[in-house]
């Protein structure tokens with residue numbers, strides 16, 4: 001498989017993989033030039049050992065999945081994992097199957113590695129889990145998971161039949177949104193549910209991240225960019241798959257270098273002093 005053997009690795013979904021994947025929100029929605037860059041970016045990632053792609057039926061109402069399908073056709077399907085997600089109002093067994101068929105068509109593949117409930121809606125979890133187990137048994141997905149679940153959602157999930165077959169929960173995670181460290185990450189470790197952290201840079205145009213100016217100074221002292229610092233911080237404990245989105249090869253190159261950045265205990269303490277570790281349960285941050 002193409003890849004960089006020196007890359008830091010974690011075990012994600014029972015496979016050794018780099019601790020970063022590729023986000024695809026807002027891709028596939030632009031003109032021929034941006035489409036070309038987005039495809040090149042996915043090729044760059046796959047050629048450099050970044051082999052988990054995160055997408056959703058919501059992203060551009062299928063346009064992101066279509067682009068991922070195009071971009072991945074020349075790669076061996078067993079060399080990368082695709083995560084996709086369905087809307088909460090498609091969370092009944094019948095609608096899950098219908099959404100999944102459309103996603104598979106757009107992605108030009110016959111299976112997903114992981115299929116996630118994008119966020120909680122009104123369908124009882126037992127019904128959603130039963131629908132997910134059906135499509136898993138039929139071979140259309142390898143496994144399933146959830147996204148934007150807080151502690152009470154996870155506990156409720158654990159209480160329904162087959163609920164603990166959930167293998168992933170994907171939540172917002174970056175330096176300024178670290179509430180999940182208090183009880184969600186420990187819960188997931190205990191129950192063998194992998195954690196995917198989204199929006200390490202605060203999403204598009206970083207609009208959900210108002211960084212304190214001192215963070216810039218800390219990055220400068222380490223001779224790294226703020227983006228590299230943020231990404232390296234998100235993956236510092238080898239227990240998170242962070243999924244930054246970039247459609248720029250030079251940004252991608254920068255992001256790969258974040259895999260080599262380590263923090264001293266003093267640097268971590270300093271970052272904690274600006275963005276403290278959670279000391280109590282807080283409402284889940286979402287984008």
Ligand SMILES: NC(=O)c1ccc[n+]([C@@H]2O[C@H](COP(=O)([O-])OP(=O)(O)OC[C@H]3O[C@@H](n4cnc5c(N)ncnc54)[C@H](OP(=O)(O)O)[C@@H]3O)[C@@H](O)[C@H]2O)c1
Pocket residue numbers: 022023024025026054055118147148170171197198199200201202203204205206227228243244245246247248250251252254255287
């Ligand atoms: N499950 C959920 O509910 C949920 C919610 C939100 C996001 N997600 C997933 O998480 C992924 C990542 O989150 P996100 O897209 O919201 O935001 P993000 O990854 O935090 O930030 C993306 C932004 O950062 C820029 N960027 C990336 N690398 C950079 C670098 N090295 N230097 C400067 N700018 C850089 C990108 O622009 P360029 O393209 O120009 O580099 C883009 O504007 C999404 O794409 C999606 O797959 C999931």
